[in-house]
Amino acid sequence: MALTTPNTHRGYTTTIEHARHYIDLQRITGRSTAEVRARQSEFQRAVVDMQIEQEHSLDPQHTVFLDRALPDSLAYYRFLNLRVEKTQAMSIALADEDAEVQPVPGAGAVGHRDPALERLSEIVKSFNALFGNIDWQDAERIRHRITEEVPAKVAEDPTYQTAAANNDKANAKIAMVDALGRVMLSLVRDETQLFKEYSDNADFKKWLEDAVFRATYKKSA
Structure with a gap:
């Protein structure tokens, strides 16, 4: 199935509806729609993963209509009381006054990729790739x-x-590294394993410093 399809009436591109696409993929493996929807947490997280991956691959210079995109999934997260992980970037993007929203000629509006969304989701991708084992x-x-x-x-x-x-x-x-050290020290009782990695694993410590700095540093206007 193609990830995007042309809107022949207006000449724009639209994305697929990821919830339906995920269900179709699961049905191929033998699971019924009812079985997929019965595991709502797994279902919603899988859909969000697909949405983030695709939306990050889109060219912000091109107009694309997103079929039931991240804000739709955020509503489901709130309704189901799911804990936000990388998708917490969604709420930041929605609340960020600096997020760019450009008008679409003759239609509604489409948002450009928000820097906060990219920075925070990249932390998850990098963490999973380097330290998920x-x-x-x-x-x-x-x-x-x-x-x-x-x-x-x-x-x-x-x-x-x-x-x-x-x-x-x-x-x-330098100030961020000091602040991170204080934050990690405050977690030592609740997150002993995390603190030990931060203290003993030089690669993890350097990665976390760089990741948190990229996620939090923003030059003043």
Whole structure:
């Protein structure tokens, strides 16, 4: 099945409806629609993964209509009380006043890819690729910490905020590393395994520093 199809009436491109596409793929493996929908958490997370992967592959310079895109999935997450992991970037994109929304001639509007969405989802992709093979005691909770809680707490650090406001990237990185160290130390009792990796695994420590800095640093206007 093609990932995008041309809108012959207006000359635009539209994406597929990922929930239906996922169900069709599962039916090929022998699962019924009822069986797929019965496992709502698995179903919704799989759909979001497909949406993020495709929407990141789109050219922001081209007009594309997204069929039931990420905001639709966010509504389901709220309705089902699912804990947000990489899709917490969706809520940031929706709340971010700097997110660009350009009008479509003769139609509605389409949003450009939001930088916050890209930065935070990249943390998850990179984490899974580089450190997903570690036998985490609760991998889902660790991803939640790394992609949501840790960057948020680091971003709230006053010293880091001051350094970032001065538009001095080098000093801001130093302040961020210090702030990250304090945040990780605050987690030592609840996340012993995560703290041990941060303390003993130089590759993981360097990756986390770089990832959190990319996710939180934003030059002042």
